[in-house]
Amino acid sequence: MLPLQAPHHAMTYEEHLDEVATLLFERFGLTEHAAIQLVMKAQAAGYFSGHDDDPSICTQLRAEQDAKRVFKEYGKPPAPVAPGGPTRGRPRK
Numbered sequence: 002m003l004p005l006q007a008p009h010h011a012m013t014y015e016e017h018l019d020e021v022a023t024l025l026f027e028r029f030g031l032t033e034h035a036a037i038q039l040v041m042k043a044q045a046a047g048y049f050s051g052h053d054d055d056p057s058i059c060t061q062l063r064a065e066q067d068a069k070r071v072f073k074e075y076g077k078p079p080a081p082v083a084p085g086g087p088t089r090g091r092p093r094k
Contacts, residue, residue, distance in 0.1 A: 010061065014052055014056055017064055020061065021040050025076075048067075
């Protein structure tokens with residue numbers, strides 16, 4: 002994982018993702034594997050699209066903000082499925 006950088010020092014897109022994963026590991030108690038998986042989940046959902054388009058927003062400060070938001074939005078376990086599988090509307094009579 003990368004060392005901390007100055008708050009406004011721009012990183013590459015890949016460095017930014019790595020820093021977000023590092024922060025998830027260090028501050029939210031995730032394993033390294035879980036932190037990387039969470040970043041990949043957020044990336045697949047398009048969360049980091051703007052970062053790829055505009056690397057100037059890839060800063061330490063933004064990584065800290067992103068780690069909080071990624072943990073909040075993507076860190077929840079999936080909702081449990083009722084026994085017998087998911088339901089589809091009301092049962093017919």
